[in-house]
Amino acid sequence: MNKLSPSILQTVSKPARYTGGEVNAIHKDLNTVDCKFALSMPDVYEVGMSNLGLKILYEIINNRTDTAAERVYTPWPDMEGKMRENKIPLYSLESYTPLNEFNFIGFTLQYELSYTNILNMLDLAGIPLFANDRSNDMPFIVGGGPCVYNVEPIADFFDFFILGEGEEVINDVISAFIAWKKETSTCDRHEFLRIAAKIPGIYVPAFYEPHYDENNNFVKITPKYDDIPAVIHKRVLADLDSIPSIEKPIVPFIDIVHDRLMLELFRGCSRGCRFCQAGIIYRPVRERRSETLFKLAEKMIDNTGYDEMSLTSLSSADYSCLPTLIDDLTDKYAGQKMSFSLPSLRIDSFSIDIAHKLQATRKSGLTFAPEAGTQRLRDVINKGVTEENLLDSCSAAFKHGWKTVKLYFMMGLPTETDEDIIGIADLAQKVVNLYKNIKNRRDVKVTVSVSCFVPKPYTPFQWFGQNTQEEFKRKQRLLKDTIKDKAINFNYHDSATSSLEGIIARGDRRLAKVIYNAYKNGAKFDGWSEMFNNDIWMQAFADANIETAPYNLRQREFAENLPWDHTSPGVNKQFLINEYKKAAAEQLTPDCRRGSCTGCGICQELDVAVTDWGEK
Template sequence: MVRLEHEVLQSVLKPARYTGGEWNAVIKDHAAVDCTWALALPDVYEVGMSNLGLAILYEVLNRREDIAAERVYAPWTDMEEEMRKRKMPLFSLETKTEISAFDFVGFSLQYEMIYTNVLNMLDLAGIPLFAKDRGEAMPFVVGGGPCVYNVEPIADFFDFFIVGEGEEAIVEVSDAFMAWKREGRPGGRKGFLQRLLDVPGIYVPSFYEPEYDEEGNYRALRPLVEAAKPVIYKRVIRDMDDAISVEHPVVPYMDIVHNRIMLELFRGCSRGCRFCQAGICYRPARERTEENLRKMARGLVDATGYDEMSLTSLSSADYSCLGRLVDDLMADFRDEKVSFSLPSLRIDSFSIDLAHKMQQVRKSGLTFAPEAGTQRLRDVINKGVTEENLMKACGAAFRQGWKQVKLYFMMGLPTETDEDVIGIAELAKKVVDLYTEIKGKRGCKVTISVACFVPKPYTPFQWFGQLPIEEFQRRQQLLKEHITDRAITFNYHDA
């Protein structure tokens, strides 16, 4: 167990990132359980605590009396400096146990930019970076999350991966581990990994060998043992009403990125945007029933005391009973001043009416995602949204009292030209002018947020190369030059 000295906490910017002890955190005696998991998101506490997937796995594992699951996130640079100076190993939040003492360290791989954090966290924990170098007493390092669909670049650092949705698979892995442990750990680490080949959705890199052609191009992945499947199919939760969700979310002592209840309406997406990996990897769309969602919402408010709830999904406005659900939730919580929000709105007047209804408690800005500045490019990416849709939606919003609109775009999409980039500025200007036309005065604030397009595996755009940094920077500058109205704020990612 790691002792967290007062002088360490006093020398870092946000000590609450490391102290643990939050409301609904689960603390178990490791000596009284048969399997321990350190669930890690390789990013800072505020981001890790906002991840619904890890929160679900935390609940799933801790419901079992024979399993303990604890949380660990990447320390910020000030804390890392203190830890390295004092030779303090990476520890869990619940019991301050060294991460190297757990049976499993499970990393949720949400995006490629955090791969280096995984290695840094392993180093801080004193766990060898490469799977082949880990001894018998070391934890098994597991990967999950959206990046696992294209995991070969980092396969050597992980003992195995869970491909697809993990709620059922993680329990099957734990049961296989406990059975192997009871039998005296036959065959050592390799013996356990061999057992996992019988669990659907598990990829063990050490049982495969990549093959390349004469020019060095990757050709195939060849199984080295008979039990290793040539094709690994993702795990899918078939019935969302039957699936365990978060009932007792851990409530932080500090502000986090999504500091509210997240109510997951459904998984998957019925749209076919050509850039979107999540829309493809989380197929098919599976909804929860309205009755179940109301019951979940009641339990979550009672368990946390939050007064804000986000109705989350990849495209929440596509939930089939959304209008009725919102009416019922607002009636259920009318006397408790609970506000509801949708993370993304469809660009139509139904969404505006819904947002107006939902934001009676507190009115925030509206967010739309046209993704591209011209209709030609929106058609290329199969966005299914027209400029007329956006103007109608914004017009309805302005008439109902909104003054702030945020628009999300991507830069560097396949076939994009300078005309498409300039189209982003022109579209934002049209929204500002529409407000002036409707209200007869200025006063609108439009924020355009522009991300750099990253081609994602398994999408129709996976073989399009990413733009060079210099070209991203040139296009960002071009867009900046064409934004002349002070009502428009331009946010963009560091190329």
């Protein structure tokens, strides 16, 4: 156990990031458990503590008496410096146990630009960075989360990955480990990995061999053993409603990014936006019952004392029992100054009415995501929202008293022309004019936030060549010059980070060298704009002798094998191809949730079904 001296903690920013002891943190005697599991997000405490998946796993694992789950996040560079200077190894927040004494260290992979932090954390823990350098007494390094659908760029650093929803498979892994530990005579980690590789949803990268042709192009990836699957499918819960969820979330001492309770209404979203990875990888839509949610909400509120709860989902307004749930919650907590919020609003008046009802006391800004500036391009991406929808929603919002609206867009989408970019400015202007007409005042604020589109694996746009940085910058300038009204604020993303994200998102196993080089040269917290250093990355590519353009700028062929084909959310490739073709033809695909099946193949492949309690 580490003892942290006050002279270290007093001289770093926000020392409570490193001291644990929060309300509802679970402290077990690590000498009495059979398995020690460290859960991590490779980012700073305030970000990591806000992650829903880790909160769920923390409770699920700690519900086992034979296993302890503890937390660890990335120390901010000031603390990292102190730890290195004083030779303090990275430790868990519950028992201050050095990380290399755990059996597993699980990292949630939320975004590509957090990968260098993983290497930095392993190094701080004294654990070899490459999986094949680890000895039998070292923890197994495990990855999960949305990035597992292409983990090839970091495959060399991990012992195995868990694909899909973790609630059941995490128990399969732990039980298998405890059984193996009791029986093994060798403690050979390879022996356990062979067992793990047969658990559905587990990908052991060392057991798969990538092949390249004479021109150094990726050809395919194949299993090294006959008894492991060529394609690993994600795990998915057939009955979400009956699976235990969070009841006693940890209440942090310091303000975190999402400092409120999260009530997860449902998983999945089948609206079918063609740029959206979450829309594919979390399918099918499965709702919890309203009664189940109400009970979960009661427990969480009682156990934490929070006065704010977010009704979380990919598209919360789509929850079939939303009006009932909200009425029940607001009735019960009316006198207790409890506030409920929806993180994502659909662009329709139903959403505005709900938001109005919820925000009777605290009126924050409204956020909509039209995603593209013209109807043509919104049809290409299957956004299914019209200008009329947006103006109707804004009009309802303005009448209810809102005067700040945030609009999210992307640039660099397939088939995009300058007309679509100018369309963004036009749309924002129409919202401003609408306010002036309705209210006869000018005190409206419209914020236009435009990100650079990054094509992601397992989306219909996974073959699309990303825009160059120059093109992104040109479009940003064009939009900036087109926006004239002072009521409109324009924010945009740094094209260099989006470009790097684009390279890694569709990278292959050879990028491990690049990520390693970048880490060695000091890259860390790359997702934090003030910390991102593009020169380090460009040097890392040059030193590894790897060209970037084939990864992000190249238009891929439908026929070619993709480096991520073997780690699958269960979607049918032909469905994605058809969707890409329909995009080019500006044809829409309806939501399968209440309509007929659109043939993505996930329900059939994984033997699950859409659960919608509103039908009953």
